[in-house]
Amino acid sequence: MDQELAIEVLHDGQHVLLTGPAGSGKTHALRTFISEAKKSGKAVSVTATTGLAASHLGGNTIHSWSGIGILNYIPDDFYKHLSKTRRETIKKTDVLIIDEISMLHDYRLDMINQIAQTVRESDEPFGGIQVVLCGDFFQLPPVSRQEELPSSFVVTAQVWEELDPVICYLSEQFRQDDADYLEILEAMRTNAIRRHHAERLLKRQSGELPDTTTELHVRNVDVDEINRQKLAEIDGVAHVFMMETTGGKQYVETLKRSCLAAEELVLKKGALVMCLKNNPEKRYVNGSLGTVIDFDKESGYPIVALKNGRKVMVEPEEWELRDGNRKRAGLTQIPLRLAWAITVHKSQGMTLDGARVDLRRAFVEGMGYVALSRVRNLESLSLAGINKMALKVSPDALAIDERLREKSAEDKKRLEHLREQGSKRRKSRQSNPKGAGPWQKKVAKMREKYPNAFRPWQAADDEKLVKLFSDNPSLSINKLTKEFGRHPGSIRARLKKHFGEDAVD
Secondary structure (H helix, E strand, C coil): CCHHHHHHHHHCCCCEEEECCCCCCHHHHHHHHHHHHHHCCCCEEEEECCHHHHHHHCCEEHHHHHCCCCCCCCCCCCCCCCCHHHHHHHHHCCEEEEECHHHCCHHHHHHHHHHHHHHHCCCCHHHHCEEEEECCCCCCCCCCCCCCCCCCCHHHCCHHHHHCCEEEECCCCCCCCCHHHHHHHHHHHCCCCCHHHHHHHHHHHHCCCCCCCEEEECCHHHHHHHHHHHHHCCCCCCEEEECEEEECHHHHHHHHHHCCCCCEEEECCCCEEEECCCCCCCCCCCCCEEEEEEECCCCCCEEEEECCCCEEECCCEEEEEEECCEEEEEEEECCEEECCEEEHHHHCCCCECCEEEEECCCCCCCHHHHHHCCECCHHHEEEEEECHHHHCCCHHHHHHHHHHHHHHHHHHHHHCCHHHHHHHHHHHHHHCCCCCCHHHHHHHHHHHHCCCCCCCCCHHHHHHHHHHHHHCCCCCHHHHHHHHCCCHHHHHHHHHHHHCCCCCC
């Protein structure tokens, strides 16, 4: 199935599993749908199984969204302790996104379903919420700790058959541009690695890449040590950038753990760095590599020469922890990290310009596939070493993949008519760009009472708000609402941004 049809299936309100090989555009399709669904007025809860993946999408972990945390079962008093805010978020959600679904335990999907049904008082799957699962079962699987129940992929969950999601198996390749390399990766996905595939990979053990090439390792301890040593070897002044945060302490700590940004980022001229976000102006993307060549004289921000030849000044960006439509925490930092080395786990979802990969200690099925599929071609890969585990994929993933491909082909035929519906929707949007959909109507109605609702905050207004509140912290929200022509929720959010989560009752 292609991206265009997959996006229309999502807009049709179907439950969906969006899957396919690494580099097939799953995240792009997901981002497009999320943006368009929100514009149409839908309440979209964006979640993922890991904090890192959630931060890429500007969302929350599914464990936090549902309230299950690290629980292995739902205790008898669970709903007694479920907060009013959590209940409201679940009740108001129209669409639930769960990214990196390969890492979610089957029994936890059943727990989330039960919670949604109970809170929404509905026997429909997930209480009637449209569920969109995204991920690739050949990548990292669920990790069961000693105290956790044995588990498998979510396709064995009790709710799976009842949910009966449309399978949107994306097959077009947007990352790799090397037919030989694609053949090797596909052979890994089908458990058909042969001697000639392994020999081609092993030839890359002598592959020479620039000294500025990022290394991928399987252990955090190796990554941290390499980055420390490399930075210490550079002579010159160290420039330190401290993270700024807003929100409740618990949420801030969760966001910090979920994000690759450093609390204290130390850079020097000559440091190899990696961009951690997609820049809104498209000057760089998550995973772009470069070298710090200078620091801006006025702002002090780093100037980076990217590998694509572009030179950019990298300014602070914000990460958010969102719970449905509610912002729980925010952090601001220069979106860079030292990039002589990163872990395979944290590279998942990235496209790297080149990588020196060490898989001698690979310890779980799928780890080799995740690492090797980060680069575009064999020429951009240097292999420090590899073990047998690195070439293995899960037998369960193989069996699941065969069924998913078959069902995706069936679903494509059955839903092909939606493509025309999507074409009409796009033409309507082009002919009436300002639109008059549910979202636009909602905004227009709100602006009858709050003229500046959903308009960007100007610097002058921000300064005025800070001064008014600093001078008189007891100033009522209603007075500020009239002063700025904005909804009370917007005023509260702005005050929390400037003065912290507890600034406003």
